[in-house]
Amino acid sequence: xxxxxxxxxxxxxxxxxxxxxxxxxxxxxxxxxxxxxxxxxxxxxxxxxxxxxxxxxxxxxxxxxxxxxxxxxxxxxxxxxxxxxxxxxxxxxxxxxxxxxxxxxxxxxxxxxxxxxxxxxxxxxxxxxxxxxxxxxxxxxxxxxxxxxxxxxxxxxxxxxxxxxxxxxxxxxxxxxxxxxxxxxxxxxxxxxxxxxxxxxxxxxxxxxxxxxxxxxxxxxxxxxxxxxxxxxxxxxxxxxxx
Amino acid sequence: xxxxxxxxxxxxxxxxxxxxxxxxxxxxxxxxxxxxxxxxxxxxxxxxxxxxxxxxxxxxxxxxxxxxxxxxxxxxxxxxxxxxxxxxxxxxxxxxxxxxxxxxxxxxxxxxxxxxxxxxxxxxxxxxxxxxxxxxxxxxxxxxxxxxxxxxxxxxxxxxxxxxxxxxxxxxxxxxxxxxxx
Numbered sequence: 437x438x439x440x441x442x443x444x445x446x447x448x449x450x451x452x453x454x455x456x457x458x459x460x461x462x463x464x465x466x467x468x469x470x471x472x473x474x475x476x477x478x479x480x481x482x483x484x485x486x487x488x489x490x491x492x493x494x495x496x497x498x499x500x501x502x503x504x505x506x507x508x509x510x511x512x513x514x515x516x517x518x519x520x521x522x523x524x525x526x527x528x529x530x531x532x533x534x535x536x537x538x539x540x541x542x543x544x545x546x547x548x549x550x551x552x553x554x555x556x557x558x559x560x561x562x563x564x565x566x567x568x569x570x571x572x573x574x575x576x577x578x579x580x581x582x583x584x585x586x587x588x589x590x591x592x593x594x595x596x597x598x599x600x601x602x603x604x605x606x607x608x609x610x611x612x613x614x615x616x617x618x619x620x621x622x623x624x625x626x627x628x629x630x631x632x633x634x635x636x637x638x639x640x641x642x643x644x645x646x647x648x649x650x651x652x653x654x655x656x657x658x659x660x661x662x663x664x665x666x667x668x669x670x671x672x673x674x675x676x677x678x679x
Numbered sequence: 680x681x682x683x684x685x686x687x688x689x690x691x692x693x694x695x696x697x698x699x700x701x702x703x704x705x706x707x708x709x710x711x712x713x714x715x716x717x718x719x720x721x722x723x724x725x726x727x728x729x730x731x732x733x734x735x736x737x738x739x740x741x742x743x744x745x746x747x748x749x750x751x752x753x754x755x756x757x758x759x760x761x762x763x764x765x766x767x768x769x770x771x772x773x774x775x776x777x778x779x780x781x782x783x784x785x786x787x788x789x790x791x792x793x794x795x796x797x798x799x800x801x802x803x804x805x806x807x808x809x810x811x812x813x814x815x816x817x818x819x820x821x822x823x824x825x826x827x828x829x830x831x832x833x834x835x836x837x838x839x840x841x842x843x844x845x846x847x848x849x850x851x852x853x854x855x856x857x858x859x860x861x
Contacts (some may be wrong), residue, residue, distance in 0.1 A: 444825070444855075451719070451779060452777045457714065457728050460703055463706050463732055467699055469699075534761070534765075539837065540765070570840050
């Protein structure tokens, strides 16, 4: 520690900070009982085996012959493997979307902090957040009523210990697409969302779960995820309009 | 300040399973650091108290997503810091932090063992310089030195990468050094 750093620590001790109020009772009064758990309980090997069987079944239903390889590559984001399962774990609705997204920043701040070229559609986002794993989120609309959400995550910041898991119901259509030559997939239909699992198969973080459709693709070391109430053509239009 | 009693892991696990008593224990043992964090970020006791309460309530709701076995404190402080951040933004002000004691601090001139303690005026100058830093640099200084969080904890609390913590710390220190060493 340098002298300046020691001076700052000592300055911290000298700061006038009011006595911390006791908030235990106030917090207790505001807690809502939590019902049920949604942790995936199966041992990982079993969960993976089950997922693989389901994945095989799902892929078998895809009519396009090369869909399988395209899909597997397309969803292979930053070294994280992706599994498709047909049973959705129960996920409570996020009471506060902003909490999931991260810290509210300006677009300029996000660009400076990101360390990669943050792209955006022509329209200015209504809010920008810096989240886990260096993800930059552009939000259109309000957290309560999202019109469009764009996530950009650099591969190098995705923890290789974590599995990125695409959870899709059987009613979800998964269509391989290309976005300016980059492989991707368009997911629509039944609810679907992404969860990150730790090595034990426990969810560590789930993404915002919105009702919209999702376009996933990756390009230049960045995983993109565009979510909104749009059809495939509109999603692709938006994707290629990013600058 | 490692402040992570081994109980935290067990308590967080129980709280994650819906045990409100366990969560109350966590509130009790972390409310001081939570308040200090929120106060240093907002400069307002009322905003800080609001942020702490709201932060704990949100943490309870978010516990199912808490990664079992990971440190509870930075995870909690991140939620509290977000709340503090939102309040400061909505109020559109950040009151200046002040040094305890004002004038005539007894022992003000007493040298520290390392000789690192500078005069009251110099410390006020340093504090003012911290106040003039860009917001994100000031947040780094607040976390690393005023809250004495580790780089990893700071990264979690501010929701940025560890490398970014390092680079912003270096930048903030360089700016402060200009003031201190002039």
